[in-house]
Amino acid sequence: MFYQLYEMNHAALQPARAYAEAVRVLYSNPLNPFSHTPWGRSVAATAELFERTTRRYGKPAFGLDKTVVDWKPVAVTERTVWSKPFCNLIQFKREVPAGRRADPKLLIVAPMSGHYATLLRGTVEAMLPYADVHITDWVDARMVPVSAGRFDLDDYIDYIVEMLHALGPDTHVMAVCQPSVPVLAAVALMEARGDSFVPATMTLMGGPIDTRRNPTAVNLLAEEKGIDWFRDNVVMQAPWPVPGFGRDVYPGFLQLSGFMSMNLDRHIIAHKDFFMHLVKNDGDNAEKHRDFYDEYLAVMDLTAEFYLQTVETVFVRHALPKGEMKHRGTRVDPAAIRNVALFTVEGENDDISGIGQTEAAQGLCVNIPADMKVHYMQPAVGHYGVFNGSRFRAEIVPRIVDFITSYGRTNKVAVKRKTVRAAQA
Missing domain, CATH: 3.40.50.1820 (Alpha/Beta hydrolase fold, catalytic domain)
Structure with missing residues (x-):
């Protein structure tokens, strides 16, 4: 049930993500005079940060040609x-x-x-x-x-x-x-x-x-929790309508949450720096952030x-x-x-x-x-x-x-x- 609620919450945010993406495109367009001001870049940065922190990241490509x-x-x-x-x-x-x-x-x-x-x-x-x-x-x-x-x-x-x-x-x-x-x-x-x-x-x-x-x-x-705790607390059924609906899984988002909590302050600082890179129009460092988190936030179930x-x-x-x-x-x-x-x-x-x-x-x-x-x-x-x-x-x-x-x-x-x-x- 928890996994299904997680999916429903993600789906419910889809209109907000779409709106945020539209705002980002509007205030990043060079034809928009506000895109050349700190205020305009701040609006675009806020919209992008919201969209990126609420999206589901798909499987990346290797891209080694x-x-x-x-x-x-x-x-x-x-x-x-x-x-x-x-x-x-x-x-x-x-x-x-x-x-x-x-x-x-x-x-x-x-x-x-x-x-x-x-x-x-x-x-x-x-x-x-x-x-x-x-x-x-x-x-x-x-x-x-x-x-x-x-x-x-x-x-x-x-x-x-x-x-x-x-x-x-x-x-x-x-x-x-x-x-x-x-x-x-x-x-x-x-x-x-x-x-x-x-x-x-x-x-x-x-x-x-x-x-x-x-x-x-x-x-x-x-060692502290023991296997019974993991069986009772982290195993969930894959939600509808994915192909594996009904399969008992360990959700990837739980594993990701655990990893991020170990260095939460580092991730918060990284996202704050990303926002400032966007405001300052520092494209290279912003792109490095995107590349890393596009990979890091893409997770799969076991x-x-x-x-x-x-x-x-x-x-x-x-x-x-x-x-x-x-x-x-x-x-x-x-x-x-x-x-x-x-x-x-x-x-x-x-x-x-x-x-x-x-x-x-x-x-x-x-x-x-x-x-x-x-x-x-x-x-x-x-x-x-x-x-x-x-x-x-x-x-x-x-x-x-x-x-x-x-x-x-x-x-x-x-x-x-x-x-x-x-x-x-």
């Missing part, structure tokens, strides 16, 4: 190479010259935690010059009909295994934040049964492998069963580091991993996955040879900076590229296996 390979610009096209009801696997196909030596195949597993995969646009863009990049494009649960069935953490792990099979041998997998646990579980299960499609390398970035280490506010909330199973397994029971995690009745044993090189990355100021939580994977994967395990902590970045931004591009990406190049199985003859000294520096 070109990159640079071998110092030459090449075109990039998106294509779906694998599909299931809750996920599409997108390849960013680069128009490289025929006969050129193939770059590593990279599977980026995007988080299914409220935002769309486009949140990793910068991650994809930074890796495109060096790899044949694929990314998991998770589907908004409210858009999946109930007839498509359930989707839980076990299904998530199955999807990862199926995608690795679809991509073939010598694929490299990168998990950003939430997927670190299911990716590690998937690789452990594949190794335990001798799967020939096990990835060559596994890069885990800012993930909650063991949330008992340096617990953050997110981790403490889960299936209730996936969300609850993840909270209970990862944040309440700490099942993976305790050796108690199971997938369809089979225990997940990271010690089974022997042939997959492991690279873990953390941010010094990460307030979502605290320092040490991702590095915990190094201790769990006891049978990976020491020269195939690397950990790197990036100074002066928070959670977002682990996979995006200038420091990511300048300091983390070269280490990832060096790592996957060094341990790619097809490059064993051409590139001597080595310890990635740069990533350990």
Whole structure:
């Protein structure tokens, strides 16, 4: 009922949003003399701020149509190479010259935690010059009909295994934040049964492998409330008339509210600054604000069963580091991993996955040879900076590229296996 009321409230504001947009257009039009005055720009800024803070943000586009390979610009096209009801696997196909030596195949597993995969646009863009990049494009649960069935953490792990099979041998997998646990579980299960499609390398970035280490506010909330509280308070039915009407979901707007409340003062200041940029006619800074919040405020729903199973397994029971995690009745044993090189990355100021939580994977994967395990902590970045931004591009990406190049199985003859000294520096 609460979700339906939320939708009705959004619909009720539609006339006001339309009026605000009309006012913004009127007072931004250069033919209107008031648009050249501080008063006119203030009216336009107020109208735009109201419209932006009350709208529903749709799924953004990746918008990556070109990159640079071998110092030459090449075109990039998106294509779906694998599909299931809750996920599409997108390849960013680069128009490289025929006969050129193939770059590593990279599977980026995007988080299914409220935002769309486009949140990793910068991650994809930074890796495109060096790899044949694929990314998991998770589907908004409210858009999946109930007839498509359930989707839980076990299904998530199955999807990862199926995608690795679809991509073939010598694929490299990168998990950003939430997927670190299911990716590690998937690789452990594949190794335990001798799967020939096990990835060559596994890069885990800012993930909650063991949330008992340096617990953050997110981790403490889960432990304090317990799984029953989440089941009773945050699970709702998708409202009419969306395709997934009647499906139990964890609404994206609740996840967004939680994230924003953690840094509410920062968001208030950002919107105040946006208003002043508009009044001062500072178009560049205003556009940066729009670009960031167009992405940040675009959220998707998760299936209730996936969300609850993840909270209970990862944040309440700490099942993976305790050796108690199971997938369809089979225990997940990271010690089974022997042939997959492991690279873990953390941010010094990460307030979502605290320092040490991702590095915990190094201790769990006891049978990976020491020269195939690397950990790197990036100074002066928070959670977002682990996979995006200038420091990511300048300091983390070269280490990832060096790592996957060094341990790619097809490059064993051409590139001597080595310890990635740069990533350990």
